[in-house]
Every structure is written in structure tokens, then in C-alpha cells.
Amino acid sequence: MAKNFTSKSENYSQWYNELVIKADLAESSAVRGCMVIKPYGYSIWEKMQQGLDQMFKETGHENAYFPLFIPKSFFSKEASHVEGFAKECAVVTHYRLKMDENGKGIIVDPDAKLEEELIVRPTSETIIWDTYRNWIQSYRDLPLLINQWANVVRWEMRTRLFLRTAEFLWQEGHTAHSTEKEALEEALRMLDVYTDFAENYMAMPVLRGTKSANERFAGAIETFCIEALMQDGKALQAGTSHFLGQNFAKAFDVKFLSKENKQEYVWATSWGVSTRLIGALIMSHSDDNGLVLPPKLAPHQVVIIPIFKNDEDLAKITECITPIITQLRKLGIRVKFDNRDSQKPGWKFNEYEFKGVPVRLAIGLRDIENNVIEVARRDTLSKEQINIESVVEHIEKLLVDIQDNLFNNALARRAALTTEVNSYTEFIEVLDSKGGFISAHWDGTPETEEKIKQETKATIRCIPLDNNLEDGVCIYSGKPSIQRVIFARSY
């Protein structure tokens, strides 16, 4: 339940919830741990979908759709995979309700018990690989590059709007290849796509790397990830791309006949990002005045607020602004002209600030006389008067500028919150004082990582891909280390 708006310095969780609720993005549903995504929140997701989907298509992928329900037996095939998900699955056991004879209302009909339980997908690897077995016969059927936009359910113990809900929306790509090399390349290609999207659409810098064995996806040989840093110094895993080796091919018996006429198991990848990205976007840029959206993802990039006293004034303003709206739309800029007389200008200013609209124009009779329009930008909250003749050109540049500025600010913030440490004492001190990414030597063992996690709640977020090899000693065990890795407390 929403409280009064508070500064993020006091309570980041509360600040975050306020943003989500007051900017009209989402709310908790009546179903435990699920969320209702409101139209404005969903339109941000749609923009994300559009951007990602285009990138997927450009890299040769196609969309398909697989069932929501997965027979329980499918889960017994890949052992480590089921271990990773079994604890948090919603299970369908019956298929009918009935009226209770003792007047207790609607009850589950005990006679309608399913022969085999159905699992509401926590991810679709199993059912997709079961399907792929029939789709793949020959090397000519490969590579198989498929993406699915879907909802999945994970019965998490603790939930949080957008960041970890019981049901969430995502895309999951599942590909099959004839060689290990090609599959590995695919996993890395999709990591590039995610990086591109995070940095150039969301204006959110990300670290690219591999996960340590402890953090690796259940059933994967290697998990690549992009890690973002939120304003409060906590890390957020923004996307993952997995190299699955032949684990799923073997578990689901997916073989192909090679050019050499030999039966071989296919090589696989999977990759996904979810509505968690909305949470990441909110926490990357927003301030105490509300949401701050990067132009590329903002449902409305420009909002125009006429200042008028009567219908006559509005008619004059409309006449003046209409050609500008037309020109902006021709450039593909998403413009909203809020000419409602049911709300006052001041109210609208605050409203669109809350919703994070990148550029706001205000125009009244006074401006028309002076041949100017007031242009306000959301990222810096600054305003200036621009000549009507040059306003379209100005806005076009301004949108690019805001997009860049948001990225650069986030990048600078991340740099300020990234620290190299060389001892465990220093590690703990930095973790508790400012948080953020901490670059430190690690001996490479899961045991050390686990102990650090238990003692400090910090985990290895990733081993950066372009890491410089550097001899050193593990901050925890003192054993030799060949490189620094990135630690952080995370969401």
C-alpha cells in the first residue's frame, strides 16, 4: 500500500514503490505476488518489445509460441534444470470445480484429479526441446533460431513489483545449432543484442560477463549476463544468455544427421529478458519528481500543454501548434497534445513529470505574440524559449541529447560507485558505506564465493568478458588469483 512520497535517501524501496504507483505503471494484484500492469506501464513494455523484437529479427530469429502447461514428467529429464526450478513451481492438479453438496460454495472436484500434473511454465526449455526433437532431423534444419514472447510463473517466496513477481512477462529465445562454436557465438551475439538494447534504448550502462558456477542457470554450461547498477548502489541482473552445450539435446534426445551422415546431438542456447527491465529503467534514471524515461522508450516523447483561458484562445493555439505537431509526427516523434480543459496547466506539468515524458512544450497567447514556445526537458528540469520556426529541429536534437545525457549520467554514476579493493576489510567497508560494484581478486572457488555471500550478502555479479588478466591474491582466502571479478549486493 502506498505511503506518502519520500526521498530515496530515506527508503529506496518506498521511493521505488511510490514511483511505480504514482506514475501509474502497476499495482499489486489480488493474487499473491502477481502484479497488474497498468496501461501506461504496459506501453513502456510494448516499446521495449518493439525494440528487442526488431533486433531479434535482424539477427535472424523468428517468433513462435509454446504451451503454458508442461507435463510434470518433462521436468524429470534434465536433472540440474529441475533442481533449479522445482522449488518454485505452480502445479495444476485438477481440471474442474463443482458446487459443494454441503453448501460450502465452489470447491475443487476431487473426481477431477489429473492423471499427470501440469506445471505452469517457470521457463520453457523442457517443452520446447521436446518439440524440437521432431523439428530437427538433418543439418539442413539447423540452426533453429526461435524466440517466444510469453508469461511465466515462478512461485517466489518474496516478490517485488517488476523486479520479482510470481508471474512475469518476458521473451525467451531457444536456439539449436550443429556445432559448439556456432552455439557459443549465438549466446554471445544475443548478449550483444541485450547490451545494445540496455545501453542505446534504456540508456543504462551494463557490465557484460559470465556468471560464476554458483550463479549459473540451471542446466547451462556457461551463463553470460548483463549487470546494471541502480542508483542506490545495488546491482540488478538485467538479462542472461546461456550456452547450454548438449545437455538439453541429450535429455530430450534431439539429434540430427550431419553432412558426414552421422547422428549428432545439437548444441543449444537460451536467452531472456523480462518485465524486470521496467524496474531497471525506473531505478536507473528516476528522481524525486517521478519517472525519467529515455526518449527511445517513452510512450510520449513530447507533450504539448496549451495555456488558455477560453475556447477562442485554445483555437488560436491549436492553429499555431498543429503544423508543428504534423512535422514532429512526420519525423516519427511521438507527440501528445493535451488540450483538455478539465485540468489546469500546473496540474499537467506535474502529471507529465511524474510520467517521465522527456520533452514538454508549453504555449500560450503570450508566446504566440513573441513567436516562441517554452521547451522543458525532463532530465535536467530546465526550460528555455525557442523560436517557433526552429522548434521542430530543436526538439529532434533535444531528444537525442536527452537520450545521451541519461546514458552519460548513469555511466558517471556507475563509475563513481565502482571501487577496486585489495583486502577483505576494505571490501566490507566499501560494501557497507557506498555499495556499488566492487572489483576484487577471487580464488575462483565456489566455496569462497559462498562464504563471502553468507558473511556480506554480496555475490559475484559477473566475471567481465573483456577482463584484464592480473595476478593477485584472493581477498578472502589469500590464495592466488588470476583476475578481478565484480562483487555487489543485488536485487
Add this chain to the structure above:
RNA sequence: CGGGGUAUAGCGCAGUCCGGCUAGCGUACCUGCUUUGGGAGCAGGGGGUCGUAGGUUCGAAUCCUGCUACCCCGACCA
């Protein structure tokens, strides 16, 4: 699942300890007039089975019991 908190009008809350008049405040909503360049002012008005089920009582938002949901912190995870 462990610890803490909350549930009263669309939203935010008071009232609950110590039971008692018609359940109140802010905001939002409706009507009218004045307003309109940073969340307008005045006047009038509508909206509540007090989360739910049961109990105690002449009488329950208030006391007792069960249940449910949500929020925060932890373990788990995208």
C-alpha cells in the same frame, strides 16, 4: 517459510488501548461561480455492509478466536 507491520470512501489516514450520539479528516469525485504561465479559491453535494468468518455484549470499527490479503526485513531467485 521465519521476524515485524498493516487492513476504515478511488487514494492517503485518524478513531481501536479505555465498546455507546448520524464513523471522521485530507485528497480525489459531482454542481455552481470566480479562476487558468508550476498540482486554484469559495459555497454546496454524493460516496463506507470499518478485510473476512464466527464469538462476547443491551450495544462492536473498537474486546476475543479463526482465516485471508498486502507491505517491510531475511533465506530463494530474472
